[in-house]
Amino acid sequence: MVTIYDVAAQAGVSIKTVSRVLNQEPNVRETTRAHVLAVADRLGYHPNLSARSLAGSRSFVIAVVADATLTLEHWRSEFGTDYLARIQLGVTPPCRAAGYHVLIELIDRDPALMRPQVNALLAALRPDGVILTPPSADDPLMLDLLDHAATPFVRLGPEQPDGPGLRLALDEAAAAAGMVGHLVALGHERIGLIEGAPEYGSSLARRRGFEAALREHRLEPAGIAVGDYTYDSGLRAGAALLGGRFRPTAIFASNDDMALGCMAAANALGLAVPADLSIAGFDDSAGARFASPSLTSVRQPLVELAAAAAEALIWPNGTPDAGRLGTIDRPGFVLVPRNSTAAPPRRHW
Amino acid sequence: MVTIYDVAAQAGVSIKTVSRVLNQEPNVRETTRAHVLAVADRLGYHPNLSARSLAGSRSFVIAVVADATLTLEHWRSEFGTDYLARIQLGVTPPCRAAGYHVLIELIDRDPALMRPQVNALLAALRPDGVILTPPSADDPLMLDLLDHAATPFVRLGPEQPDGPGLRLALDEAAAAAGMVGHLVALGHERIGLIEGAPEYGSSLARRRGFEAALREHRLEPAGIAVGDYTYDSGLRAGAALLGGRFRPTAIFASNDDMALGCMAAANALGLAVPADLSIAGFDDSAGARFASPSLTSVRQPLVELAAAAAEALIWPNGTPDAGRLGTIDRPGFVLVPRNSTAAPPRRHW
DNA sequence: CTGAAAGCGCTTACAG
DNA sequence: CTGAAAGCGCTTACAG
Numbered sequence: 001m002v003t004i005y006d007v008a009a010q011a012g013v014s015i016k017t018v019s020r021v022l023n024q025e026p027n028v029r030e031t032t033r034a035h036v037l038a039v040a041d042r043l044g045y046h047p048n049l050s051a052r053s054l055a056g057s058r059s060f061v062i063a064v065v066a067d068a069t070l071t072l073e074h075w076r077s078e079f080g081t082d083y084l085a086r087i088q089l090g091v092t093p094p095c096r097a098a099g100y101h102v103l104i105e106l107i108d109r110d111p112a113l114m115r116p117q118v119n120a121l122l123a124a125l126r127p128d129g130v131i132l133t134p135p136s137a138d139d140p141l142m143l144d145l146l147d148h149a150a151t152p153f154v155r156l157g158p159e160q161p162d163g164p165g166l167r168l169a170l171d172e173a174a175a176a177a178g179m180v181g182h183l184v185a186l187g188h189e190r191i192g193l194i195e196g197a198p199e200y201g202s203s204l205a206r207r208r209g210f211e212a213a214l215r216e217h218r219l220e221p222a223g224i225a226v227g228d229y230t231y232d233s234g235l236r237a238g239a240a241l242l243g244g245r246f247r248p249t250a251i252f253a254s255n256d257d258m259a260l261g262c263m264a265a266a267n268a269l270g271l272a273v274p275a276d277l278s279i280a281g282f283d284d285s286a287g288a289r290f291a292s293p294s295l296t297s298v299r300q301p302l303v304e305l306a307a308a309a310a311e312a313l314i315w316p317n318g319t320p321d322a323g324r325l326g327t328i329d330r331p332g333f334v335l336v337p338r339n340s341t342a343a344p345p346r347r348h349w
Numbered sequence: 350m351v352t353i354y355d356v357a358a359q360a361g362v363s364i365k366t367v368s369r370v371l372n373q374e375p376n377v378r379e380t381t382r383a384h385v386l387a388v389a390d391r392l393g394y395h396p397n398l399s400a401r402s403l404a405g406s407r408s409f410v411i412a413v414v415a416d417a418t419l420t421l422e423h424w425r426s427e428f429g430t431d432y433l434a435r436i437q438l439g440v441t442p443p444c445r446a447a448g449y450h451v452l453i454e455l456i457d458r459d460p461a462l463m464r465p466q467v468n469a470l471l472a473a474l475r476p477d478g479v480i481l482t483p484p485s486a487d488d489p490l491m492l493d494l495l496d497h498a499a500t501p502f503v504r505l506g507p508e509q510p511d512g513p514g515l516r517l518a519l520d521e522a523a524a525a526a527g528m529v530g531h532l533v534a535l536g537h538e539r540i541g542l543i544e545g546a547p548e549y550g551s552s553l554a555r556r557r558g559f560e561a562a563l564r565e566h567r568l569e570p571a572g573i574a575v576g577d578y579t580y581d582s583g584l585r586a587g588a589a590l591l592g593g594r595f596r597p598t599a600i601f602a603s604n605d606d607m608a609l610g611c612m613a614a615a616n617a618l619g620l621a622v623p624a625d626l627s628i629a630g631f632d633d634s635a636g637a638r639f640a641s642p643s644l645t646s647v648r649q650p651l652v653e654l655a656a657a658a659a660e661a662l663i664w665p666n667g668t669p670d671a672g673r674l675g676t677i678d679r680p681g682f683v684l685v686p687r688n689s690t691a692a693p694p695r696r697h698w
Numbered sequence: 699c700t701g702a703a704a705g706c707g708c709t710t711a712c713a714g
Numbered sequence: 715c716t717g718a719a720a721g722c723g724c725t726t727a728c729a730g
Contacts, residue, residue: 046472051723123395290639400707
C-alpha cells in the first residue's frame with residue numbers, strides 16, 4: 001500500500017505538506033498543491049482512515065443507530081423494511097460525496113445491553129456523528145451516553161420536544177390535519193379517528209392535528225377509537241366505529257396497519273371502500289401501496305430528514321451551500337391520495 | 350476515553366499482557382487474565398478500532414459492495430428494496446456476535462469510477478473481507494482489484510462458475526426444476542416458459558432447469574417466449590404464449606415481474622388465474638406477495654447465503670463450530686405456493 | 699509558505 | 715508466562 005511517505009518522497013516535499021494538500025488546508029503554494037495532487041493521483045494514493053482517525057479528530061464515520069429487535073424483525077418480515085431503507089437512501093449520498101462511511105449499528109433496548117454496546121461503539125469507532133432513529137431518538141439512556149461522550153448526534157423525529165442533540169422534528173400534527181383536509185375536500189362531514197398507542201408521542205400529535213382540523217372546519221369527530229398501531233387493533237376499532245347507527249363516512253387511522261385492519265372490518269360489515277366508506281392511513285407503507293383498494297396515506301419525509309441529519313453531522317458549521325439545509329430543516333409530509341378515499345355516499349338515512 | 354495504558358496501570362501489568370487477554374492469546378496465567386478482565390470491565394474499557402487496525406492485521410470491518418445505481422434505484426422505488434435488506438439481515442448477526450462492523454459501500458459500475466472507488470475503499474478501510482452482491486460478483490474489474498489487493502472476498506450468487514474469491518453459488522436450475530415439479534404435481538402437462546434476458550447467467554440456468562424437469566416428466570415445452578426481466582416484457586411474452594390455439598395451462602416466468610406482466614396479459618384475454626391458467630414466478634419479491642391473486646414463486650436463500658459469507662470472512666480457518674458452514678454452503682431455494690397456481694382446467698377443446 | 703518532532707492506541711516481533 | 719521497544723500512517727502543535 002502506498003503511504004503519505006511515498007507521496008512526499010516522490011513529490012519532494014514533507015509529509016506535512018502532503019497532509020495539508022489532502023486536507024485542503026491553507027498555506028500551500030498553488031504549484032506545490034497541484035504537484036502533490038498529481039503525484040498522489042499517479043501513485044494511486046488513498047489515505048488510511050485508521051491512521052487519520054487515530055491521529056486526528058475525525059473518523060469519517062457516521063453511525064446510524066437502530067433498535068436491534070425492531071430492525072431484525074422488520075428485515076425478517078420484509079414488510080416494514082421500508083423505514084431503514086429510506087434512512088439509508090437519505091444518508092448515503094451526502095456521506096459518499098464527503099468521503100464518509102455509514103455504519104448501521106443495531107443496539108438493544110435493554111439498558112444492561114445498551115450501555116456496553118453504545119460505549120463500545122463510541123470507543124471503537126469514535127464516529128464523527130450518530131444518527132438516532134426512533135425509538136432510540138427518545139431513549140433517555142441513549143441520549144445520556146451520547147451526551148456524556150460529547151459525540152454529536154441527531155435525533156430523527158423525536159417525540160420529546162427538548163433534550164440534548166440536534167432534533168429534526170416531523171410535523172405530525174400538520175400531516176394529520178392535512179389528511180382531514182383531504183377528506184373534507186371530498187365532501188366528508190362525519191370523520192372518525194382510530195388513534196394509535198397513547199404512549200407514543202406520534203399518536204398524540206396525530207390526534208391533535210385531527211382535532212384541530214375538524215375544529216377549523218367546524219366539525220365534530222364522528223367517533224374516536226383507540227388502537228395500538230397493529231392491524232388487529234385497527235380491525236377491532238373499525239368494527240366499533242362502524243357498528244353504531246350514525247356511522248362515519250370516512251375514517252382516518254393513525255397508521256397504515258390499523259387502516260388496513262379497519263378496511264377488513266368494513267368488508268366484514270359489507271361496506272364497500274371507498275363507495276360506502278373512505279379510509280385513510282398514515283406512513284405510506286408498502287402495505288398501503290399494495291392493498292386493494294390501495295390506501296390513501298401520508299408519507300413521512302424520512303429521506304430528506306436523514307439527508308439533513310447527515311449533512312448536519314458532516315458540516316457542523318454549515319453546509320458548503322448552507323441554504324439547502326435550511327430549506328429541508330422541517331421538510332413537509334406528502335399526502336398520497338389513492339383508491340381508498342372518495343366522495344361520501346349520498347345520504348339515505 | 351480509557352486506554353489500554355489505564356487498564357495496564359490499574360491491573361499492575363504491562364499493556365502487552367492486557368493486549369494478550371483482550372485478544373484471547375495463550376500464555377497468560379488464569380488469575381492474571383481474570384484480573385485484567387475485571388479491571389477492563391470496571392473501567393469500561395473498549396479497544397479503539399483505529400489503533401487495532403493500524404497496528405495489527407485486522408480491521409474488524411466487513412464491506413458489502415453493492416452497485417450504486419441499482420441500489421439507489423431500489424431504495425427509491427421501495428419495491429425491490431428487499432434484496433439488500435435480506436443481505437443485511439444475513440450479514441449483521443454473525444458480525445455483531447464477532448465484534449465486526451458492516452459497511453454498505455455503493456460502487457459505480459463505470460470502470461473509471463469503480464477503480465478509484467474500490468482502491469479508496471480498500472486503502473481507507475482495509476476491510477477484513479468484502480462481500481460482493483450481483484452484479485459486482487461477476488465484474489471482471491472488481492474481481493481483479495480485490496484479487497490484486499489480496500483482500501479476502503466472497504461472491505454471492507455468481508454467474509461465472511470460476512474465477513477468484515470464494516463463491517457462494519445458488520442452484521437456480523434446481524429451483525426452476527422444482528417449480529416445474531410443483532406445476533406437474535398439480536396436473537399440468539402443457540407448461541410454457543417466459544425466459545429472462547439471455548445475457549444473464551441466471552436466465553440460462555433457470556431455462557436449463559425448466560427443460561431438464563420437463564424431460565424428466567416426459568413433457569414438451571408448451572412454448573417458450575423471451576423477455577428481459579421487466580413487467581412489460583412479461584406482458585408481451587404472455588400475450589404471445591396465450592395467443593395460440595393450444596395454449597399452455599401453466600406458465601413459468603423467470604422472475605416475478607414478468608410473471609405479473611403475464612398475469613395482466615391473461616386478464617386482458619379474459620383468462621382467470623388460476624382457474625384457466627396457472628402462473629408461477631421467481632424471486633419471491635414483494636410484488637408476488639401483494640399481487641392479486643398472490644403469486645406462487647420461489648425464494649432465493651439470500652439470508653442464509655449472506656450469513657455464510659460473513660462467517661467465512663470472519664473465521665477464515667473455519668467457523669467456531671465448523672459444521673454449520675458446511676450445511677449452508679449451498680442452501681436450498683424455498684418454493685412458496687400461493688394463489689396463482691392450481692390444478693389445470695378440465696379439457697374442453 | 700514549509701517542515702521536524704511528538705504522539706494517537708494499539709499489535710508485532712523479539713527478548714527474557 | 716511476561717514485558718520493553720518499535721512501528722503502523724497519519725495529524726497536531728510548534729518552529730521557522
